[in-house]
Amino acid sequence: MDLLWQTAVNATYAASYMALIAVGLVMIFGVMGVINFAHGELYMVGAYCVVFLYAQENFPFLLAVAAGLIFVGLVGLVMERTLFRPLRDNPLGGLIASIGFLLILQTLAVFGFGRRMGHVPPWTQGKFEVFGAILTYQRLFVIAAAIVLLGALWAFLKRSKFGRALRACAQDAEAASLQGISMNQTARIAMFIGAALAGVAGALTAPLVSPTPYIGHSIIVTAFIIIIVGGVGSLEGAVIAAVLYAFVHTFVTTFFDGVVANIVGLALMLAVLVVRPTGLFGAKERA
Amino acid sequence: MPGAGTGRLVRRIAWQLRLVFLFAALAVLPYLLSYSQQEIAVLLVINVLLVSSYRLLTLTGEWSLGHVVIMGVGAYASALLAKRLGVPVPISLLLGGGIAAATAAVLSFPLFRMKGFYFLIGSFAAGEIIRLIWKRFTEPFGGPKGLKRIDAFPDIDIGFLSIDFYEPVNYYFLALIVVSASLFVLYRIERSRIGLTFHAIHWQDRLAESVGIDTFRYRTLAFVIASFFAGIAGGLYAHYVGAVNPTRFGVDQMVYVLVWAIVGGTATFHGPILGVVVLTVINEIVLRALGLDTARPLIYGAILILSVLYLPKGLESLVPRVRERVRRWRSGPAATGEGAG
Numbered sequence: 001m002d003l004l005w006q007t008a009v010n011a012t013y014a015a016s017y018m019a020l021i022a023v024g025l026v027m028i029f030g031v032m033g034v035i036n037f038a039h040g041e042l043y044m045v046g047a048y049c050v051v052f053l054y055a056q057e058n059f060p061f062l063l064a065v066a067a068g069l070i071f072v073g074l075v076g077l078v079m080e081r082t083l084f085r086p087l088r089d090n091p092l093g094g095l096i097a098s099i100g101f102l103l104i105l106q107t108l109a110v111f112g113f114g115r116r117m118g119h120v121p122p123w124t125q126g127k128f129e130v131f132g133a134i135l136t137y138q139r140l141f142v143i144a145a146a147i148v149l150l151g152a153l154w155a156f157l158k159r160s161k162f163g164r165a166l167r168a169c170a171q172d173a174e175a176a177s178l179q180g181i182s183m184n185q186t187a188r189i190a191m192f193i194g195a196a197l198a199g200v201a202g203a204l205t206a207p208l209v210s211p212t213p214y215i216g217h218s219i220i221v222t223a224f225i226i227i228i229v230g231g232v233g234s235l236e237g238a239v240i241a242a243v244l245y246a247f248v249h250t251f252v253t254t255f256f257d258g259v260v261a262n263i264v265g266l267a268l269m270l271a272v273l274v275v276r277p278t279g280l281f282g283a284k285e286r287a
Numbered sequence: 288m289p290g291a292g293t294g295r296l297v298r299r300i301a302w303q304l305r306l307v308f309l310f311a312a313l314a315v316l317p318y319l320l321s322y323s324q325q326e327i328a329v330l331l332v333i334n335v336l337l338v339s340s341y342r343l344l345t346l347t348g349e350w351s352l353g354h355v356v357i358m359g360v361g362a363y364a365s366a367l368l369a370k371r372l373g374v375p376v377p378i379s380l381l382l383g384g385g386i387a388a389a390t391a392a393v394l395s396f397p398l399f400r401m402k403g404f405y406f407l408i409g410s411f412a413a414g415e416i417i418r419l420i421w422k423r424f425t426e427p428f429g430g431p432k433g434l435k436r437i438d439a440f441p442d443i444d445i446g447f448l449s450i451d452f453y454e455p456v457n458y459y460f461l462a463l464i465v466v467s468a469s470l471f472v473l474y475r476i477e478r479s480r481i482g483l484t485f486h487a488i489h490w491q492d493r494l495a496e497s498v499g500i501d502t503f504r505y506r507t508l509a510f511v512i513a514s515f516f517a518g519i520a521g522g523l524y525a526h527y528v529g530a531v532n533p534t535r536f537g538v539d540q541m542v543y544v545l546v547w548a549i550v551g552g553t554a555t556f557h558g559p560i561l562g563v564v565v566l567t568v569i570n571e572i573v574l575r576a577l578g579l580d581t582a583r584p585l586i587y588g589a590i591l592i593l594s595v596l597y598l599p600k601g602l603e604s605l606v607p608r609v610r611e612r613v614r615r616w617r618s619g620p621a622a623t624g625e626g627a628g
Contacts, residue, residue: 035404086596091404092350096549097595099542103588110581217538221415224408259423266412266419273409274397 006133007254008247013139015246016146017201021219022226022238023150024197028076030170030233031190032084034094038102039223040216041109042195046072046202047211048109051118054206061123065145065203072199073192075105080191085184102216109213117210142204149200150239153193157235166190170233221262222249225269231279240281313463317456324571325455331567332462333523336469338547338559340516343473345553346482347509348489349406352541353394353414354517359536360417361387361518362525367427369438369526376440380465380522387518388511390417395507411538421533433532437525462523469516474556476512485509539584546587550594552601561602566590 021043028036036042049068053059059067079101087093126137157163168176169186177183202211209215222245230241245265252261272279317325341354365383368374374382394413401409421428428434440452440461452458476482487495488502496502525531551562566587574583598604 035408083592083596090595090599092407093595093599095404095407096545097592099545100588100591100595103542103584103591107582107585107588224411228408257423259419263416263419263423266416270397270409270412270416273405273412274400277401277405 002132003254005131007251009130009133009135010254011247011250013135013143014250015243016143017205018222018226018246019150019239019242020146020197020201020204021223022230022242023153023235024194024201025223026227026230026233026235026238027190027194027197029227030235031166031173032080032088032094032187033173034084034087034091034098036079036194037095037098037220038079038105038216039194039198040218040220041102041105042072042075042198042216043202043219044109044211044213044216045075045105046199047206047209047215048113048118048202049199050203050206051113051120051211054123055118055120061207065200068203069196069200072202073196075199076191076195077188079195080187084191085187106213106216113213115213117212118206119210120207122207138207142208145200145204149197153197154235162186162189222265225265227279228269229272229280231281234279234281237279237281241279310467314460317459322455325459327567327571329455329459329462329527330524331564332459332466333520333527334544334547334563334567335560336466336516336520336523338544338551338563339470339473339556340513340520341544341548342553342556342559343477343485343516344509344513345548346477346485346489347506348492349402349506349510350545351510352407352411352538353417354410354513355536355541355544356414356417357387357391357514358517358521358524359421359531359533360390360514361521362531362536363421363428363434363521364518365522366434366437366525366531370434370436371427376438376526380519380526383522383525384515384518387521388515391510391514392507395510399503399506399510414541415538418533418536429532431533433530433535434525435530437529437531439529440526458527462527465519465523469519473512473516477556481505481508542591543587546591550590550598550602552598552603554600555603558601558603565602 021039024042025036025039028034028039046068049071050061050064053064053067054061079098083097083101084094087097122136122138124137127134128137129135157167165176165181165186166189168179168181169183169190173183176186226241226245227238229245230237230239245268248268249261249265252264317328320328337354337358341351344351344354361383363383364386365376365379368379368382369376394410398406398409398413421433422431424430440458442452443450450457452461477485484495484500484505487500488505492502547563547566548559549562550566551560552558570583574580574586579586594601
């Protein structure tokens with residue numbers, strides 16, 4: 001019973017950062033119609049911002065996280081301008097270009113920090129018990145930050161003018177631009193937010209995962225599973241699927257092993273693709 | 288006045304002469320290379336088959352991210368058959384291709400319910416599952432370390448002639464023969480009615496269906512044939528290198544295949560071959576000479592991006608463009624520029 005409860009707490013932590021990553025990926029897809037294969041590497045860059053600023057240069061952890069968020073957001077803007085905008089009519093081309101970008105980011109990380117795991121000392125040793133399960137402050141902070149960030153994003157999308165423009169572009173780019181919404185401006189905002197979410201997830205979890213330049217691979221696999229299960233293009237679906245997947249993955253890892261958990265996750269995704277390609281929560285198929 | 292018949296005959300002879308020259312050059316090539324370059328030449332020949340088989344799949348318009356894993360299926364199958372069951376290597380190679388094809392046939396049931404982006408992701412997932420199975424099950428796949436000491440091709444020793452396939456030169460010729468035969472078959476398939484149907488499915492799948500073509504069956508056929516030859520390439524690799532492991536067939540390897548195909552251009556048969564040859568030469572001569580080995584992924588990434596942005600039809604599209612340029616230059620500045628389709 002204790003183990004079950006502890007595993008559930010662990011799964012909640014996993015769900016929180018997975019949701020950040022997946023929501024970012026869905027934002028980018030929603031507005032630009034392109035799947036960003038380099039999303040895992042954006043997470044990696046965020047993590048290395050913390051490795052550099054916090055672990056090597058001794059800046060405060062929170063500052064390093066904020067820097068990771070902004071820096072990766074800017075990397076997203078670079079991607080938008082150089083890759084996705086010129087390839088707007090060619091979604092497959094955008095995807096392939098993002099694979100190229102992924103290789104570049106990986107190599108730069110190897111040049112800057114070497115191939116080995118970057119060690120990030122914990123920023124706090126504190127922990128407390130919830131009904132017998134141990135939750136460290138570090139993990140609690142990730143959960144809290146994810147809730148705050150996703151809540152803020154939700155409010156932004158529902159309330160602000162930009163948010164409405166963003167949703168309009170996601171629904172019908174042509175009609176939106178006829179209403180005077182700037183497609184480029186909207187794409188920039190979506191790309192900044194989407195990338196920044198991946199970056200902040202990497203920055204927040206850097207002390208907990210020991211990043212390597214190649215960590216992006218497992219991240220993108222996870223993110224794909226989540227967005228497919230949740231329905232590509234659905235933000236709410238991505239959050240729900242992140243929770244679902246995190247629980248399945250964490251429980252299978254605990255009671256079997258990590259590789260079996262990955263197999264189960266991928267099989268789940270294949271099953272969803274076969275039975276309901278629009279995902280469990282996706283409303284309609286995109287053209 | 289030369290008749291149409293003689294014109295065709297001349298062209299045919301010119302074409303055959305070119306082939307003869309090509310093979311002559313390929314036959315001389317290994318003797319001009321150092322030992323380590325010979326080893327690279329062997330791998331290059333194998334990669335030519337890999338990327339050409341990949342092109343057959345892309346003819347139907349589907350881009351798989353699982354092709355290298357399928358190559359791995361052939362490699363593992365052929366290696367295990369030879370190691371565990373003592374199947375003679377040339378036969379195990381063929382069986383390995385067969386098992387890769389059978390795997391593709393099974394996978395086609397879930398995968399070809401999807402198209403485009405979903406197929407891409409689905410093939411990625413299916414490939415990762417296979418790779419994780421190799422990793423997870425030490426028996427018989429050897430786990431993360433994979434299989435080692437895989438049987439080599441048996442030496443040929445008939446008195447006056449003895450060929451030792453540990454020598455890269457000898458293996459180069461063996462691979463060259465196998466790959467040339469495979470390429471010939473792939474070429475004939477593309478030029479056959481089946482190949483034309485693949486094209487039709489790519490450009491007009493609804494129309495193809497409406498004239499009675501079972502697109503599912505033809506997509507599966509393309510996938511199965513492509514996988515057979517990928518499996519052969521895998522077997523050639525396994526019995527040459529002598530070791531396989533799950534990482535060898537990972538996504539980064541798949542990325543290289545994509546780069547070769549896209550940089551070369553998939554519109555023609557020779558496009559991807561051009562891509563793999565040019566990039567391998569750049570890689571081995573330029574990068575290794577400059578000591579930029581660690582920068583390899585970066586340079587491949589940059590090449591991939593640049594070719595998607597500026598050369599979407601690949602290197603092979605440069606050939607007619609250059610020809611056109613020359614023709615216009617000859618016909619004088621009066622020639623007007625018409626918009627490219």
